[in-house]
Amino acid sequence: MVRSQAALEFLTTYAWAILGIMITLGALYYFGVFNFSKFLPQECIFPQQFECVAFSFVGGAMDQIRLRLVNNAGETINVKGYSISNDLPTPLSCTNPAIFSGWLAGEERDFAFTGCSGGGFIDDERTEAEISITYCAPATSGCTTGTSVDHTLSGKIKAAVS
Numbered sequence: 001m002v003r004s005q006a007a008l009e010f011l012t013t014y015a016w017a018i019l020g021i022m023i024t025l026g027a028l029y030y031f032g033v034f035n036f037s038k039f040l041p042q043e044c045i046f047p048q049q050f051e052c053v054a055f056s057f058v059g060g061a062m063d064q065i066r067l068r069l070v071n072n073a074g075e076t077i078n079v080k081g082y083s084i085s086n087d088l089p090t091p092l093s094c095t096n097p098a099i100f101s102g103w104l105a106g107e108e109r110d111f112a113f114t115g116c117s118g119g120g121f122i123d124d125e126r127t128e129a130e131i132s133i134t135y136c137a138p139a140t141s142g143c144t145t146g147t148s149v150d151h152t153l154s155g156k157i158k159a160a161v162s
Contacts, residue, residue: 037126038160046155049073050133053108057116059123059161065094065113067131067157071103078143079103080150081134084113092119092129101138121161128158 028034044052044067051070058064065084071077078101086092094113103109113131120127132154136143143149 040126040158042159044155044157044159047153049153050155052155052157055157055159057121057127057129057157057159057161059121063114063116063121065116065129065131065157066110068108068110070108071105073105073135073137075105075137075139077103077135077137079133079135082111082113083132085130086119086128087130088119090118092121092127093117103135123161126158126160128156130154130156 032038042055044055046052046069049072051072053068053070055067056065058066079099081099082096084092084094084096094116096113097111113129119129132152134150134152136150138144140149
């Protein structure tokens with residue numbers, strides 16, 4: 001009987017130790033110590049025709065995706081359309097900025113996609129957005145008449161919603 005009591009006390013001591021470790025790990029997880037996504041870099045990747053200079057995901061009441069691009073296409077272009085999405089089951093949805101003409105080579109332009117929702121667009125959470133821009137060069141015949149000389153480039157932004 002003494003040996004069985006000693007074995008039971010031995011196992012009980014380790015059970016209390018394991019329970020204490022589990023409670024400690026649960027508390028650390030709850031307070032975000034194991035949230036490694038906040039240590040990942042934020043990035044904005046576009047093809048060489050558009051250089052991404054600055055970007056941000058703005059949450060709260062504004063719910064915007066803002067970015068600043070430089071036209072590195074080597075000529076003036078007309079932006080004809082945008083699309084924004086991501087790979088989540090409920091995709092990201094935003095109101096597109098206005099289309100415009102006459103984006104000069106080397107010029108910086110600000111873009112703001114407003115009213116963003118879905119697609120993991122939650123304050124203080126990391127998300128990503130894939131942005132496609134359709135454009136044409138006015139120097140190319142057919143750009144202003146609407147025939148199919150359009151180019152579409154896609155870029156990706158990965159950042160935390162602040």
